[in-house]
Amino acid sequence: MTLDAVLLIASGIPLTLAVTAGAFALGAVLGIPLCALRVSRSSTLHLAAVAIIMLLRSIPPIVWLFLLYFGIGSGFLRVGPVEASVAALGLITAANMAEIYRGALRGVHSGQWEASTALGMKPWARFRDVLAPQICRMALPSSVTFFIGLLKDSAIASTIGVGEIAFQANYISRRTFEGLEVFAVAGLVYILISLPIAAMSRQLDSRLRERVAQ
Template identity: 55%
Template sequence: MQDIILNIIRGLPSTIGLTIAALSIGLVLGVPLMLARISKHFWLRLTAMALITFVRSIPPIVWLFVIFFGLGSGYLRVAPFPAAVVGLGLIASAYMAEIYRGALLSIHRGQWEGAAALGMHPFRMWIDVIMPQLIRVALPAMATYAIGLLKDTAIASTIGVSEMTFYANQSSMATYRGLEVFSFVALLYIALSLPVAWMSRSIDARMRKKVSR
């Protein structure tokens, strides 16, 4: 069993790296997508809404197959790990845009009006007034999505990414000890998820304490 455990742990860096990379893409690209979604221009709102709906309507595994087997079958060669990052990052962008939008809509209009009445520059208004509240509201949903994304990285094994599930499947087929192998993998996913949940609650508590002062 020790050899099996060591074999599975080999995929731990890929699992963590894939999660961080895809989530980073989502956190960054979700912002302009959210801004387009709430734009005053109808065509921009419609385009963003259509794009978000389109991305979220297709299962993650299909996106990975399209990027890896579809694009990779032509002149553009895509390695498994970058293909998984692009696919999961694209999906994360759509979900994060909606999380941002929901958090933004929850901010009372009086916050905008108060900042404007004080003569704050729009940029400072966003940085000092709107963003801290937006992050505080969006944080629980962001943490929940991050944990879900961590689990979704398991599907990257279907295109050859050497993450934990990939090595677990190899060990299971080689030893016929599937129950022990995948039980250990399940424990690893739980161990990785708990710090994310704890960190989210800790940051949320600190932000609430800061706001209440």
């Protein structure tokens, strides 16, 4: 492999990160109301949330991608490759984040709610100072693990022409017939991106633990 080929693969990093970050941000936001419905005392809302989460998680990501890009995106609503990738992965992320939020919420001991109420804390202050740090700390490991998995899943965006890492690697391998070397380098790039993310999450987890302990 030449240096130019390595640089071409590396040129796909910005789009890989953009798709991953965009999908994660979208899913993290949509996951909040979905989680609220999931833990609702209303059986109708609860069942609706369960059905939505099962639907989003049961269908393979590439099917959602093709549905949005070749289906909806080719009809009345024009959707570009990057937007379709972010939307498809974002919907799946929303379902998974809703479950992560729900697990973290259940992990907060009921005594925390009762103690903060007994201290006369206002609802917003109680959530901000007592509950949110604990929920974030408990949700962080699973969220980072999912983010790294999402980073790898972003490779499906190459199937609709998004010029991310896998797309560039496939392009080079078709031109040079050096599939093994090319995709080995692409795999190494994914690893080099994932390791700093994991390291930063551990630092953030330590800080959150210190804040909760105070």
